[in-house]
Amino acid sequence: MSPALGKDLLGLESLAADDIRLILDTAEPFKEISERAIKKVPVLRGKTIVNLFFEPSTRTRISFEFAEKRLSADTVNVASPGSSVLKGETLVDTARNLEAMRIDMVVIRHGSSGAAKFLADRIQSNVINAGDGKHEHPTQGLLDLLTIRDRRPIEGAKVCVVGDVLHSRVARSNIWGLLKLGARVAACGPRSLLPLGIGELGVRVFRRIEEAIEWADVLNVLRLQLERMQAGYVPSLREYYRVFGVTLERLARAPRELLILHPGPMNRGVEIDSRVADGPHSVILDQVTNGVAVRMAALYLLAGGRPELAEAAKGGGDR
């Protein structure tokens, strides 16, 4: 493994700016592999990776699976969405079973914050957090950073996360990554969907989407889960679109060209106008492409082996 990154990738909060840059820089050459006729390199040949998805997620799972396969790893998908068993019991037992099967790496998606760390603390395999509850989704944060970096320097960029920040692991990973790389970060959404103390993290809060659009270079538009309406955080989807929707009309009044990101899947006509999602500002499909490259980079950096051996094996010439 890379000594810089440690055993696991659990979140961006715990990474140094240099670690984040390392992953982004490593992702660059991996973009090229996906353009080849034979989209596969043997670097993780013989490694066994389990994709452990306790929550349904088509995109993230597929993206990880492509990344793993393009690195020649052997992958097994385990999907066990919310069974009737106590979740905690399942996870402890799952950890023990994985350990017994000598798995090299685990990619975990789980509905409870801290679940990835919980697993990582209990097994020797590398663990990559593919989203834990409302905590973090580091590879999503990284692919967002890479997508912004493809278009403009991150340092000094004004990035506003729009929508349900309270329940969003994507927002948290974005906030940490952006702040560490020197961006200015804001959040905009109904106050009921912005977490307490967010200002203390160094995040500016906009009450109105119009103010956010006037300020920002980049908008990262979060998905509004339909449950939020049922739980009474917002009165209705129609009202949300009216007050917070990122529409073409609102963007037209922006003083500069904005970059629009969305982690997907989109609710067109709720948080984002279709014309914006499909329009020239949108880099949403670049995000998907970059997702595979960033995940390849993370897998590659974590899978490498033991740092003490790497130290011993240093020496000149054609090693």
Next chain:
Amino acid sequence: MIRGGRVIDPAAERDAIADLLIMDGSVAAVGPSLGTPDGAEVLDASGLVVAPGFVDLHVHLREPGREDVETIATGARAAVAGGFTSVCAMPNTDPVTDNQAAVGFIVSQAQRAGAARVYPIAAVSLGQQGERLAEFGELVSAGAVAVSDDGRPVATAHLMRTALEYAMTFGIPVIDHCEESTLSAGGAMHEGLTATRLGLKGIPRAAEDVIVARDIALAELTGGHLHLAHISTAGAARMIREAKARGVQVTAEVTPHHLALTDACCEEYNTNAKMNPPLRERGDVDAVRAALADGTIDCIATDHAPHHYDAKEAEFDDAPFGVIGLETALGVVVSELVDTGQLSLPELVRRLSTRPAEVAHLPGGTLVPGAPADVVVFDPAAAWVVDPSAFFSKSRNTPFAGRALRGRVRWTLVGGAVVHRAGDARRGA
């Protein structure tokens, strides 16, 4: 005969080096240089504090129902190891302590255990369902000393009102766990920056404050005795202070962990820092400390809540609320409050013994001649490190594991009999 200790008995306004003579289970005499009767056992307490045994108004002993995590016997043994000679057992067992037989069961199990005295607290409502009042008269006659639906709040304002009114007949306090459940629903820790960072749903201070406000208004309305369990917020402390100033009959308790720790302990998803009410922020800790020091908060209670290690070995959201506290309370309070000059030793004894005994009208809490010889002898300077594997409790879920503390029990006496000596080892340990 306990010789030469610093006898602190706030009820008698005594704080002096003295001998304590015990005969037939009661305090016979207190004073300097008492003669030792022939054949009396002598405990040399020089350099130590001799105080009325501690009284804990708030423990969960899990029996009946969860004897795998604690029993009345192990809980009572853990109590005396921590200097508590009386503990009040909350009724949220399985089945709930809401009838005469259930109360009687606790009384008889405690007598058999022969460690700390265990006083049952009965449920306010049948099955703690928040609908119909339990039969307080029958419960009190069987031995209940208070009523509470602890584990949850008294469900409605109307039920709380009638409980306060009806409890007046029997002169018992109604103890409430203050939590407005629509505000706290789904919450796992204090709502604040740490919860935001960890991505955990928060329980706002207001969830406690709203019910504290409701209960104070109802105590004022009815004149009943309201006792507020485990106060954790600055707002609650302020409201209690104001209510007391107005003459409302309200008393309150705070736990050692709410006096010592903040929500930062939940970092790394430490499930042993998950309890309800949750650990709050520095400002709240300072406020409850000040409230304890000025008497707004009457007593320290542990809210001893044992859980199986398996249950805490889970994701934070799924782990149960609660920590144990009987065996660490003295050390935590001495280290955090006495050694820092925020609480004197006599005040510590008042908060751990005198006041809780008064709140629940229990015997003990004083060492005047004729009082039961429930005594704790402790060394406020003894340094030790918390080792959960050495606990007498069946459970290990403490946020203080590995912490260096000062203040440790040397002897605990209940009814004149030594029931704990420092160095006693857990059976089978």
Next chain:
Amino acid sequence: MPPEERQLLLDDRALARTLLRMAQDIVRQTPDPAHLVLIGVQRRGVELAARLAAAITDLSGAEVARGAMDITLYRDDLEVVGPKPIVGPTRLPVDLDGRPVWIVDDVLFTGRTVRAALDELADFGRPARVGLAVLIDRGRREVPIQADVVGERVTTSADDRVEVFVRELDGRDAVELVHVVKVGA
């Protein structure tokens, strides 16, 4: 840091002479130099391939196609050496099918780099023939791979390092043998 002895193997003029001779050897072994592709192995193989290509153009008049290859992802020793933090780009600008391809590297040692390069090459096409040209062959092979064109053969011990410096990256042209002096030996 143990003491080291440095020995100059090639200075700038010797390096130029050696590269010219290598270019001649490559042309001699390639019947169809117009279709030749030179692929340098990152990092210094890329620079050496550029110089060889220029020399071959001078010799044959043919424009020589060039590529670069980073074999990091094809190594068999990721567990041992750990991931190289930054993987360099692989650029193969032309279709390799049916063409004579030469792999160019600075130092041939265990042979594992070349094995990895052959694997990577196979993912990009099916050349008519693959040749291997190295500036220095220091022996001590761990896999059965031999170069078709060698600039200089050097006898080394396992702990020695052969360091190649090129103007484009290092500001000077030279090849040095670094011998680690064993303390107490």
